[in-house]
Amino acid sequence: MNVYLQNFFANFSFLILLCSLICYWIDTSSFLFKTNKSSNASSVAINSSNLIRKLGYIGILISNICLVFLLLIRWKESGHFPLSNLYESLMFLSWCFTLIHLILDRSSIRIEEERSELADARPVPELAYARPLGAITTPSALFTNAFATFSLPPEMQATSPLVPALQSNWLMMHVTVMILSYAALISGSLLAIVFLILTFGKENEVLGQLADARPVNNSTYSLRSRSRKELAMTIDNLSYRILGIGFPFLTIGILSGAVWANEAWGSYWSWDPKETWALLTWLVFAIYLHTRLNKGWQGRSSAIIAATGFIVVWICYLGVNLLGEGLHSYGWLN
Template identity: 50%
Template sequence: MALLTPTDLVAALGLAALLLLLMALPAAFWGLTAGDHSQRLSTALVAGANLFLAALLLRRWMDTGHFPVSNLYESLCFLSWCASFTQLLLMRISPHAWVPALTTPLAMGSLAFASFALPSSLQAANSLVPALRSSWLVMHVSVIMASYGALLVGSALAVGVLLANRDQAVAIRGSSIGSGGFRTPTMAMGDNPTGLTSETFSQAERLDNLSYRTITVGFLLLSIGIISGAVWANEAWGSWWSWDPKETWALICWLVYAAYLHTRLNRGWHGRRSAVLAASGFVVVVICYIGVNLLGVGLHSYGWFLGS
């Protein structure tokens, strides 16, 4: 039996991760009604997929000698890893049945698109073009992809805010991570000398808190990524900003989430009004990352469709 080639091994690792994510998906939706057992099952399957994705990226790194984000296939696999890692982190911080149901499809969809939709020419490992042979490759691209992962997960959670507890109002009511409950002041009495009573967050309120904090992290990463990209562009092309389609859409993406954070912090938006704005950011990120790349236009394009 012939040994697997490096390309075959990478593909096999990707398919193994995809299989686990496919198994995790029904368990994630089952967890909305079945309780903790299915949540633990889906989390374990996603953790396994995350490890396979890490092995895939490490194998590609060993094969090419550079950080594996140089083409669309590698960046999609890295995005899938980021989304699954973010999901695991959220489930560790604040277990919630809606989290795997909303975020598992992101990791699975990214990996499935990379494995089956992309032509073989975009999946193959290639040597870096001169402009990418820089230490900025790791700093800029990895941070940008991590920001996309966090922003997409945060926007997906915002969709959950729109779907959960639709008959109840959603308000910001404490707890830095939106888990458990909070205390409200009441009149002090004999059995309650502190004058505080405990209340519990609704599902939508917990999702709203998790969405807000995940998007905040993603926004900070996106800001760092844009700044580092400008520095790298000046080093590689002699210009800090050229209004390349990718740069323009990255700026639009930044403005959308900046508006979300601004309205929530300064205008008191929260709950479903802010969730609508956050959910719209999902579409903007997809256009910024997938749409611009696949049209094959601009300096940042990986080429396909119009650019092939």
């Protein structure tokens, strides 16, 4: 019965995530297309796509609840917090993506409502650019869910008893915080990559179009340039905020892991591959935040650092486990 329920919640959450992904992509594409058409179309786009956006939000919420039930069932069945193998780790990572999306999307909706009230209930086009968030976090949650559900063999999905090294109360503290930090850092890095794509070679292109355009079309090109700039700036700021959330969690996760390692093996740091790459990940995003806060870097320069962090995070989270070496080689890719 437990296996049936686990399969149901895993498959149902995947289906709902797929539907939410379609909703958010339609919403984002429709909004950007209409914004490029005319100055009044942005307001129309915000109103007309609110329903699609709400459907996507509800889908993410339902998927989040399904993943909670899935993890609770595995917790009850195994008798320990469900983070002892790769399948559970990926499903928890998928849940973290949905949680981050729900928090940030709800915050943006609340800000939109407050700003709209201050502006005599008129839509605020600038805030609607938070919509691309759903087009980033939803596929992240979907792909990790799909990989865990459909790619891993049944023996890797089955619950198993904890190895002695994991039988500690630090399991919940250390691993949950680390995976939550991975989710935030991956989301923020993806937004940085989107920013780089949007701004790649666009400045000169836009200037050339404005110079060569006929007078009647100047307003259209100006609107497109402004819309692209607003979108890029919002994505850059959103990436910065998400990475600013993920970095403290990563720091707490590394520190708690050091304390746990001292209790388990008598040493705070052993320079095993996982620890080394966790430190490299921390350094990359520390450099990113340092350049943003102290050097005043914005735009492409800082986004390149964040985009590099995307690769480093995935190597730290999954790539190191392919080696099957070190103190962290158990319970993941045996």
